[in-house]
Amino acid sequence: GNLEGLVKRGSLTKDKMSKAISLLKGALDYSDFKDVDMVIEAVIEKVPLKQSIFADIEKICPPHCILATNTSTIDLNIVGEKTNSQDRIIGAHFFSPAHIMPLLEIVRTERTSPQAILDLITVGKIIKKVPVVVGNCTGFAVNRTFFPYGQAAHLLVSLGIDLFRIDRVISNFGMPMGPFQLQDVAGYGVALAVKDIYAAAFGTRNFRSGLVELMAKDGRQGKINGKGYYFYEKGGKPKPDPSVQHVIDEYRRQTKTIFGGKLVTLSDQDILEMVFFPVVNEACRVMDENVVIRASDLDIASVLGMGFPKYRGGLIFWADTVGASYIHSKLSKWAEIYGDFFKPSSYLEERAKSVRPLGAPKTAQQAPTRSRM
Numbered sequence: 001g002n003l004e005g006l007v008k009r010g011s012l013t014k015d016k017m018s019k020a021i022s023l024l025k026g027a028l029d030y031s032d033f034k035d036v037d038m039v040i041e042a043v044i045e046k047v048p049l050k051q052s053i054f055a056d057i058e059k060i061c062p063p064h065c066i067l068a069t070n071t072s073t074i075d076l077n078i079v080g081e082k083t084n085s086q087d088r089i090i091g092a093h094f095f096s097p098a099h100i101m102p103l104l105e106i107v108r109t110e111r112t113s114p115q116a117i118l119d120l121i122t123v124g125k126i127i128k129k130v131p132v133v134v135g136n137c138t139g140f141a142v143n144r145t146f147f148p149y150g151q152a153a154h155l156l157v158s159l160g161i162d163l164f165r166i167d168r169v170i171s172n173f174g175m176p177m178g179p180f181q182l183q184d185v186a187g188y189g190v191a192l193a194v195k196d197i198y199a200a201a202f203g204t205r206n207f208r209s210g211l212v213e214l215m216a217k218d219g220r221q222g223k224i225n226g227k228g229y230y231f232y233e234k235g236g237k238p239k240p241d242p243s244v245q246h247v248i249d250e251y252r253r254q255t256k257t258i259f260g261g262k263l264v265t266l267s268d269q270d271i272l273e274m275v276f277f278p279v280v281n282e283a284c285r286v287m288d289e290n291v292v293i294r295a296s297d298l299d300i301a302s303v304l305g306m307g308f309p310k311y312r313g314g315l316i317f318w319a320d321t322v323g324a325s326y327i328h329s330k331l332s333k334w335a336e337i338y339g340d341f342f343k344p345s346s347y348l349e350e351r352a353k354s355v356r357p358l359g360a361p362k363t364a365q366q367a368p369t370r371s372r373m
Helices: 002-008 014-022 031-035 047-060 114-126 142-158 163-173 179-186 188-205 211-217 242-259 268-288 295-306 315-322 324-338 346-354
Strands: 038-041 066-069 089-094 103-108 130-135
Touching: 002 014, 031 047, 038 047, 038 114, 047 066, 066 114, 089 114, 103 114, 103 295, 114 130, 130 295, 142 163, 142 179, 142 188, 142 242, 142 268, 142 295, 163 179, 163 268, 179 188, 188 211, 211 242, 268 295, 268 315, 268 324, 268 346, 295 315, 315 324, 324 346
Parallel strands: 038 066, 066 089, 103 130
Antiparallel strands: 089 103
């Protein structure tokens, strides 16, 4: 379908399309895998399913074959737990839609071989992606940094803020779309699959929201079935769906006990900060734990993987224009009112006190980075 679209637009000749299609070969079992150099697993985020696939392909693939996973969230040590090939296990996380988004997040564990990393970087460059090597943890660099993004939006809705207003504020900031339209486009399956994974990994700083379950219960699946927070008609722009209000009302009824049931009034700037400052806070933890080599890796990844507005220089660059002390003071205030979701990280606190930029390198004595070979 993608190739046919390119041919229709005149971006690709029919001959080149035929050549591309001829490179594809389908298979119903793993017997053809005996000669491959790399496998990329891309099934839904279910740990037992991924583990069984890796155990199976390890038996059939040649001993030099790179065993890569496109998981966006799950710790690679868990994915490869049932294998004896830890040096060949690596993350090859493409961002959706994979034929458009330029970022390739390459995830290494403590045991991934330098050769596997180098080979995957090379493949990434050949297929015109921008590879960023990161360390292994739940969510890796990008999805871990941005896990509070959607959660903060859900928290704001529980406080009485209109979800379409939240999307407008975030779009006006420069994001391609707001968090609710993004959830519609991505589909609710991913959000439901990773919910418990995030809850287990991030504890009290994870905001548990039942909104997606309520949406699914109401027969909404997002763009997939044309009905989510927005209406989706073929060829038309998404339109806010006013009939979603009864789902929102039920969601607020269920969550009002968390914050005393009082609806709040917030400015557009408050909304923007309450969505993005927790993201910056988690980015501080990612840098503190050496999941990335340098702050600019997160800047590039936020722009190319999440659509953060490039003219703002990337997430950390933008945060430093706002200032660590201002971000810290706001998060501290919200943490007192709303709890640990907003609690400032020790890295942010230290940078705010020392008036050092968030993106400034750590001192040389500190631990080697998990993302470096």
